[in-house]
Amino acid sequence: MKIFDNKIYGQKDGCFCFDGQNLTELADTYGTPLYIFSERELKRNVQEINEQFGRFREKVSIHYAAKCESTVAVLQIVRKAGGSLEVNSGGELFKGLYSGFKGNQIVFNGVSKSEDEIEMAIINNIKSINVDSLYELKRILRVAGRLKKKAKICLRIVPEVSTGVVKGNETGTHESKFGITLDEVERAVRLALENQSLVILRGYHFHIGTQTYDLKSFVEALRTMLQMAARIYKSTGFRPDLLNIGGGLPVPHYIDPTASQYMPRNIYAMLKSELSIEQIAKEICGELAEEKVQHWAGVECGALFRDTELLLEPGRKISASAGVLLSRIENEKERRELDESWLMIDAGFNTLMEVKTYSWYYHMVCANKMNELPTKPFKVAGPCCDSGDVYFDIDYHKSLPDYRVFPESTEPGDLIAMLNVGAYGTPNMSNYNGRPKAGVLLIRENGDVIVIKPAQKYGDLVSDEIKL
Known part of the structure; x- marks a missing residue:
């Protein structure tokens, strides 16, 4: 099955769209990481x-x-x-x-x-x-x-x-x-x-x-x-x-x-x-x-x-295709000894845990560069302080691809959209490394976009704890 066989996806002005909404604009408005449901x-x-x-x-x-x-x-x-x-x-x-x-x-x-x-x-x-x-x-x-x-x-x-x-x-x-x-x-x-x-x-x-x-x-x-x-x-x-x-x-x-x-x-x-x-x-x-x-x-x-x-x-079957996850590229590096290019994004296993627990595959696109052909392989990693917080099989199980292919010009500041994340995404989020949980938006049938779960702030990390 190809992505655009599902009419919930689209593109406009070089940007990936989900249920008619420009994901780049939503990320700019609400920040990342960000879950969006339809x-x-x-x-x-x-x-x-x-x-x-x-x-x-x-x-x-x-x-x-x-x-x-x-x-x-x-x-x-x-x-x-x-x-x-x-x-x-x-x-x-x-x-x-x-x-x-x-x-x-x-x-x-x-x-x-x-x-x-x-x-x-x-x-x-x-x-x-x-x-x-x-x-x-x-x-x-x-x-x-x-x-x-x-x-x-x-x-x-x-x-x-x-x-x-x-x-x-x-x-x-x-x-x-x-x-x-x-x-x-x-x-x-x-x-x-x-x-x-x-x-x-x-x-x-x-x-x-x-x-x-x-x-x-x-x-x-x-x-x-x-x-x-x-x-x-x-x-x-x-x-x-x-x-x-x-x-x-x-x-x-x-x-x-x-x-x-x-x-x-x-x-x-x-x-x-x-x-x-x-x-x-x-x-x-x-x-x-x-x-x-x-x-x-x-x-x-x-x-x-x-x-x-x-x-x-x-x-x-009900919720997976109804959700996408947006994540911002925050860092890049080259491993010249291995001829590898790396991208570090702001969503890791603290935000999408099944990548780690079950080596689950989620397709990725560079949401703000849909007009450019994906030709360059990148290794993608999350922000957590663990070598295992990556989107490939670091333990060589081979259930995930080693590289994700994005446009040659992909760089920090660009936006990665992950598809079919509507199942087992938000329920498994954690505050590991003191990272606030991602917010959740809903695209209503009439096209309105509303917040159904606010993104956490730093204060939320201690809201249920008692200070000595």
């Missing part, structure tokens, strides 16, 4: 998922993964666009409720839910607490008993499906920390059914990881869940009314085809991500068809999933 793109992404899955199945709900980008204004846009919410902590649950989501629009994941968080979820009558272990189920029973209020739950299973993405982003096998292994699921179902005065068991859940690029991974995980559900139905009579297939819908990144020469094949395929929402929706919903289920599960199970609600938890 209301139009956020809504379009939510609506695309809803529409594509809605073509193939009547009962579908989209629960946006708040961990990707939980700025209140973004959550409000997702809600108004027809999305529901998935949260991973009491804090995200609080922000979701604050942003206008109702309890019955929220599902709660997580491997380490505290009793306080479980209590908060039950009191707010959320749609489902996705139970991560037998121990957690027993904890939910205790809290529900104390509150004298039923908890709605689903069981998060381990489908034992590896997606081939970055290892830290795989969540569907027993090697990860998530979920109940298949040999324990029926035990959990029976425990829930024995305690129907305390919990309402609604169904099952899995999530196999972010940026899943192979359709077979989605299908294999779903088949595992369906076959397990049919087997448990035959032995217990439990009929699920919710099936949650998690997230992982892929986002195409603007990566040069030559990257296939140095990147591991799976990482290149993950970032290139040619799998469409339509393909995923058609295949997933097809697996739930009555005649198909009857074929492998028998006549008694044919209608088992007929009225079941299908849930998804997309995050990156």
